[in-house]
Amino acid sequence: MNSDLTRATAAELAEALASRSVSSVEVTQAHLDRIAAVDGQVHAYLHLDPDGALATARTVDQRRVAGEQLPALAGVPVAVKDVMATRGLPTTCGSRTLQGWVPPYDATVVTRLRAEGMPILGKTNMDEFAMGSSTEHSAYGPTRNPWDLERIPGGSGGGSSAAVASFQAPLAIGTDTGGSIRQPAAVTGSVGTKPTYGGVSRYGLVALASSLDQAGPCARTVLDTALLHGVIAGHDPMDSTSIDAPVPPVVAAARAGRVHGLRVGVVRELGGAGYQPGVRARFDEAVQLLVDGGAEVAEVSCPSFEYALAAYYLILPSEASSNLAKFDAMRYGLRVGPQGVADPSAEQVMAASREAGFGPEVKRRIILGTYALSSGYYDAYYGSAQKVRTLIAQDFQRAFEQVDVLLSPTAPTTAFRFGDKLADPMAMYLNDIATIPANLAGVPGISLPSGLADEDGLPAGIQVLAPAMRDDRLYSVGAALERALAQRWGGLLLDRAPELDGTTEKGA
Incomplete structure (x- = not known):
């Protein structure tokens, strides 16, 4: 297995593929080999499609040799959360109820991945019907956090975040109903975005809560997340809630990464009591880096967030x-x-x-x-x-009249141990306390790593929120902050994650 290919970012892979210094078959096979080596430990995937992924990769390689102009991410593999309908591939939503169900159609997001020429490696594990904050509620066993196999990878999309964080996929699709992209990103040291509600089609997404659900990208860098966002976003007449408007310039914003002169608000109600000290410390340090980069930072109150x-x-x-x-x-x-x-x-x-x-x-x-x-x-x-939902939307509106983006820790704690909160559903629900307001109001949010908490050496996340259809602001702030943090750490946070040895059997 070529480990360099699995460690490369999606942007690096796209560049190498475009220059024909590597083939999509080689990239896809490297990730399939990585899955075979380590997913027995992590259990990020529920279903794999090696034949389909390699067939797509071969087609992309043939088109490229023939001189055809291909999309930016053509040939770059992707994993898809098992809540998205995939033609010819099981879609179970982590539930026994749908065990063995193979949809006769693709979700619009999947259709766009296929049109881009992206090999789909497989379907990732999740809490049953996306109900949970830990992926412990999957009917097929939990996914494990690559940083510590005895801890949760977040939920409900723990499979997608763990696949990315354990280098089993360069990119993944998640869904976010109350934080299920952003919270797993925070506890696995990866990046995840909940786009503006209606910015990405929900057609073919098995619904949990139709007014809250939103598909979005998961990756290891802000730029990679923006690249995938650009592929899946856009109006879809098959979705009555889809926004008929141009996609915000997310990729350009991620490449620029500027915060000088930006007005940044720290949400008073999303911090303080209940937040792990190490999580709060890394958040405060990240905010200071934005100040050092020329951003204007002020505290903002959103009183309805309490409810x-x-x-x-x-x-x-x-x-x-x-x-x-x-x-x-x-x-x-x-x-x-x-x-x-x-x-x-x-x-x-x-x-x-x-x-x-x-x-x-x-x-x-x-x-x-x-x-x-x-x-x-x-x-x-x-x-x-x-x-109350209306009051929360009004709080966002007033806040964005004062500042350009809002900041908070993504989750109040780092990843907890398996079983710690299963007996107390309310304790589990509190993991989403900082991410839920964005879903209620339909505004976009991104989570990226803010560092390692002192108490346990596990990843913490910082959340950036922006007004509806200003998703590009997330990527501009996120990229600037990621760059500043990488200078402090000497690279990406995931470069410091423990290596999996492939010897531990999959958890039941």
């Missing part, structure tokens, strides 16, 4: 209970008959199948959401949560 977590955990379960009603065992998915019933009714089969197919976290949220939407409680719970 974001409560509002989110009424809106999300409500929408999830509605979206997951389609898994009724009648048309596709798991079908189980009730025991001891000779001639069961459709309702009995449905109940038995949902009982067997859904895990405890999914059941918990369906019950909560159904209750919040029930007669007599709708206005008190779901309706009130939507009013």
Whole structure:
């Protein structure tokens, strides 16, 4: 295996492929070899497609030899979260309910990856139907953090972040409903962006909460993330929430990386009590680097953010209970008959199948959401949560009248150990306290590494938020900060991650 190819950034691979100093088949095979060597430890993937990936790579190589002008990322491999429909490749959403389901169509994001000529290595592990903050709720076993195999890689998209952080893919697709791209990026030392809601098509994304879900890019550098963002973004008539407007100049912003004269706001409500001291220390140091780079920094108050977590955990379960009603065992998915019933009714089969197919976290949220939407409680719970959502959007609007971007730690702590928070769902939910407001308001956010926390030597993340459809600001600030931090560390943070030896068996 050529380890240099798996350590290269997507931008470096794209340049090498364009110059024909390496072939896509070589790059793809190097990553498949890396997966074979280390994914027994990490369990980032649920399904692999080596034949399909190599076939795409061979086609790209043939087109390049023939002198065809190809897109920038043609031939660069990518991993896709198992919540995106992929024609001919299983899509399970980390659930027994969809075990073995092979979609007859591609999600728009996948269609755009294929059109770019990007070999799809496989589908990454996730919390069941994207419900979780640790990837411990996958029906197929947890993904492990490459920095410490006894710790979580974040959730729900822990598989995508771990694949990138363990050099099993240069790029990956995630989805972010309340932080499921940004929080895993923070705890694995990688980069992840939640685009503006509607900036990337949701067609073919198995819905959790339709007003919150957003697909986005995961990578090891800000530029790589921007390159992938540019591929998947843009209007899609198949998605009624898709924004019909030009894609912000994210790649140009990432290449420029300027913050001089930028007004930066530190959100008062997203810090302080409950935040690990080492996480806060790395955040403060990163903010100072922006000041040193010429940014103007001020504290900004968004008082309604205090209620974001409560509002989110009424809106999300409500929408999830509605979206997951389609898994009724009648048309596709798991079908189980009730025991001891000779001639069961459709309702009995449905109940038995949902009982067997859904895990405890999914059941918990369906019950909560159904209750919040029930007669007599709708206005008190779901309706009130939507009013809070409006207040949060107004707080963002006022804040962005004062500053160009907002900053906070991405997550209050570094990666916790497996099992530490499974018994206390509320403790698990608090991991998303800093990321949830962006989903409620639909604004874009990026997380990039801010350093290693002193307490445990594990990665911490810094989050940048921008106004809707100003995703380019995320990349300008992110690239400038990444460059300053790399000068301090002598390279990317992931260059300091422990090497996996390929000897540990996959966790159950």
